[in-house]
Amino acid sequence: MTPPTIKAMVQAIPRSLGAYGPVLREIEEALQSPQCSLNAMGDAIQKDPDLTARLLRLANSPFYGFASRLSTVAEAVGLVGIQQIQDMIVASSVLEQFKGVPDDLVSKVSFWRHSLAVGTAARLLAMERRLPKPDKFFVAGLLHDVGRLVLFSQAAEWAQKVFELYQRERILLRDAERRVLGYDHQQIAAELLQSWSYPAVLIQAVAFHHAPEGSVAHTDAAVVHVADHLVNAMGIGSSGEHFIPPLSEKACAALGLGPEPLAGIVAAVDDQILVVEEAFLKRDNGSAK
């Protein structure tokens, strides 16, 4: 028996925004209108009370650290930025898309906790390194291991074989993936995000998060790489790996990242992760499963 091809697995996953489709469409329409205003954006978002609540919670949290309290959606849109809100909606829709993945190999709550923490850490690292648009790293971090969910949902029996080899030989999970399948979760994620027409730089950052040197978007991949290492070390959630995967000092050098800012970044991740989890995982009165 040969393992399924990456293409076949990815094609079986429909591109759907689920419950978020209408809000996202409305935001896009409002953006194209010449009379587009913060109030118009606010109105579009407010039609989804759940999204509104989560946006305000996040906007008033240490994640943004605004000095005063925001109470209206229009204010939140103005300060948080429309790009970040679109990213938040897209991220939420991805979470929803994989709702049905069985929990037997990796708990989904644990998987998303890990992913959200990597997103949070990647954004903080990018801010610290003064990279442009640090918010985009949140999405890259959030989606970095999404390839595993594709494997769990589309080829559960092969995922089982990967885990058996990895437990028997105590090797890294991605090495087990390569030996059993001939490819790893990075390549699956690249194919999936490509089929969803995600920006090329984001795909690079996800597809090379274990070996950033190989990417044309070297810095972007290096940010996700370091964030993934940090969060694994901090032990927030898990995407299945039992070891802390090795850190590439080359990636740190490429970012110009020395040891000094790390304590601050770790403290900030600890400080922000609860709010971020609340904003993304608690939907419909906490039914995060």
Add this chain to the structure above:
Amino acid sequence: MIRIKAEELQPGMVTAREVKNIDGMLLAPVGCVLSERQINILQAWGVTEIAIEASEEQAQACDPLAQLPPETLAQITARTRARFWRPDEFGPVSAEIFRILLLREARRMLKLQQPAS
């Protein structure tokens, strides 16, 4: 110098490093004697850790690793090491991450010992 959490700041403490918010905006220079108002500002900006001047004894009292019994410290060191893939190949960044993990774990254990504080 010691690093303390923003909520533990007291008026009169002196900053040992520049305090910046996450966007790099300067909130307090080095050597600043913090007032109540400034502490409120730092907290409102979501600053998490602040380096302040401290005497040798104060620094000792604030170092969580110095407060743990040596055998507990040896245990958490071994346990943390075992979680790393190839801990013998540590570079400077990895070494710092390892130190942060030990501190984080030590703080957690000390907190468990004194649930009242």
